Amino acid sequence: MAVNKEIDEQVRKDIRTLSATLTRETGVSPLATSSDAREHLSDVDAIVALLTTATDGDRVVAVTASRQANCIETLLVTRDPRDDYGISESVVAVEKCDVPVETILKGWLNSDSVPWEEYVRDLITLMNDWHLYEADELSKLFTLHLFILRRCYHKLVVRMLLGEKLWGDNPFSLIHKWLTTQPVESFKPFTVKVTSDTAQYSLQEWNISPSSAPNTYTVDRNNVTIWFDFLRKQYSNVRRCLVETDSGKSRARRSVLADDLEEVVTTLAVLQNIAVSRLVPIVIGAVPNLWAAFAERQCFTLLRMPPDLSPDDIQDALEVMPDDVSDVTSEVLARDRVDRYLRTMMSPTWAANHLHRVVLCQPRTVIRAYIAKVPANEKPVQIADIDDLIGRLKQDNASQTTTTVDWLEKYKSKHKSTGHANQHAEAVLMGLLCQQSSTSAMFASNEKLPVAVGRRCCFCCYKLGQLLENGCLNNHDDLRTDMPELILPGTHGVVYGWAAPSGIPTPILRALKAELLEVVERVAKRAKTSMLSSTRGGDSPQPEVGNFHSAKGATAIDSLSSNSCRVQHRRRVAAHCTRATHRYHYFTTHAQ
Structure with missing residues (x-):
């Protein structure tokens, strides 16, 4: 058992190291949330929207919910960089407030800040006791919006x-x-x-x-x-x-x-x-x-x-990633x-409207909520961690290992540190769902479980969901095989520093590590191809940049009227987007 634990810790360490070194690299093509998934996610998306906007900080909340015979079970996972939650991922019940709905709603008149946990209790109480407040429904809804x-x-x-x-x-x-x-x-x-x-x-x-x-x-x-x-x-x-x-x-x-x-x-x-x-x-x-x-x-x-405009701000509203910057020349993406x-x-x-329609206005249903709080950051990934990984990769004689090792060596020579590996709320939630002792009572049915986080998943969370959904656990008699089918949002496909949550079986983590090694291989080959292309095309003319913005801020597209001008403008924007990509990548790589 000790050996198995040691192997598990090593795989987790390798995942942290690989994801940190690959940060902001594209691991898979972006995938939009399907219309079917969006329909299943709408109820938990509404809860996420209400909980993540109740703060001016970067709080992340992942939510899943299951409709049982006489109640709705809801599991919340929250992460806030400003709060130190330690390393506990224990699931704790959210207790209702012992005050009437009318009193809670009147809280909109109070401009004082309210702790986030108190706001969560207020929402759970509203969802359970809404029917006890006898007043005009439109008036109640308007007050809910004010609250x-x-x-x-x-x-x-x-x-x-x-x-x-x-x-x-x-x-x-x-x-x-x-x-x-x-x-x-x-x-x-x-x-x-x-x-x-x-x-x-x-x-x-x-x-x-x-x-x-x-x-x-x-x-x-x-x-x-x-x-x-x-x-x-x-x-x-x-x-x-x-x-x-x-x-x-x-x-x-x-x-x-x-x-x-x-x-x-x-x-x-x-x-x-x-x-x-x-x-x-x-x-x-x-x-x-x-x-x-x-x-x-x-x-x-x-x-x-x-x-005063941070990359996290941009991603929060637009999910603009470095590779996406060049896509500003896409009319569809601009819209x-x-x-x-x-x-x-x-x-x-x-x-608020969705919650009112699908929960508050329906026949009374008991809402039971549970919450797990996780820390935002784990310890930084060190250069020594890359050395350790390289040493073990060199022992592997696979043909792709040389390319991977070369890329990691070059990365190490250019960086003094590799950043943090963060716990992602949706990954922690999936880890809790894997732990039968934590969730069997909440999610006993075989229904599909939606996992909402308010934005598209990163590469690692998306791949983790895929690995669990594809039934990798079914190949091992000693592992749980009744993992619920998950409905996840799409993915922007970008890798970020990622710390594997507890509860995920080692075989799944090994498969995820293999996926990250494949990304390193692709990134290394792309970099090599790009270098060769740049060398061969050294004498080719550069795209005309033109006067992108005049001193008065007049745009270069004011005079666009013909197709040829439009094509020329695309080239100018593309040239500037290349610079923007480098500027954006530099800023985000060196930002504290």
Whole structure:
């Protein structure tokens, strides 16, 4: 048994070492969350949205839930860099608050900060005792939005300011400015669904009326500018209520008045309802060259990387990775990133509505919640760890070992340290599900278990889920074989420093280590091919960079009207994206 434990620890150490050295390398092509998975994940996604936005820090929460005969079992895993949770991953029940729902909801009037754990208890209590509060349902829902906004508005402001830093302004104002300054020669009309009574009433005040079909609005060349004038004014109202500026620096207000909070709840309901209609990405695609304005501004921001814009901030809202930077020349990705940003910004509003519809308004169901807290960082990976791995790899005579060892040697010569290997919340959750003693009572059925974390998985978490789902455990009689089938979000495919959680069997970890070694092999071959191509193409002309931004900030795409200009612009952006990639990679590699 001691030998087995020693082998297990060695495999875990190798995974930490490999993932840390491969940090920000692409391990697998990005994979979007499938529509079927998204449907299964929606309920737990709502819980994640409410819990991760109730702080201005970088708290990560992973959630799974199972509907049993007479209750819903929920398991939460949380990680917060600012809290020292030690190394415990024990599962603890979340106790309900011994106060009525009405009292909890009235907490929106209190502007004092509330500990995150207390907020979790409040939400669990609301989900269990909602039916005991006898009041008008719409009034209860509005108060629920006020309660959640009071806890989440700091994170909402962080996301608003992120978009303004990334693109130079909010998307609604950027689109409105483009529509009012650029001639829109061709615009194909389309329809959107707006279902909220509040949104419909607000649109009516702006002389935007529905078409003959219920809840359906036509967006055409004559009214598209009015739509975005309306949207930018709504955004401006939210900003006025929640954001303060001191010495030229914007931040969330320390305290928000009750009247302002009520106005923001109403306005966000309008913005969220229109955001889910996909009006914004459709217009970005329908107006010639509008997508390129977002691409150019985003690329320019990444080039200069202001000190108050961190890579983690960017990834939080857009999932922009180093390899993605070159994709700003993609029209589809430019649209999708704006769409994802808006949905992320509005996520607390969506989550409250979803929770109200699928839980609070349904026949009473007991909600039992359990929570496990994990530390954010493990000890740093040392150069000595790479030496140890190289020494053992050299004992292997496999043909690919030489390439892998050479790459690790070069990496070691360029870096004095390799960073941290972090525990990932979704991986810890999967580890807990592997431990029958911890979860058998909660998840006894054979149903599919959704695992939500609020963003796409990294390479290691994605591969871990695949290995568990593919039934590797079934090949070993001495290991558990009744692991529930997991439903995971997609993956951005990028490797990050990763510490294997407890509970994962050693054979699974060995398979994951093998996957990481394959990534090293591919990265090494790509680097070698790139070096050879660079040597052979030394005399080829460089792409014309041009004047990307004038002194006054005028964009280089103002005059784009022909296909040839568009192609030329793609080349200019691609050239700058190459520089942006290096700048972004350098910044993130050396950031503390």
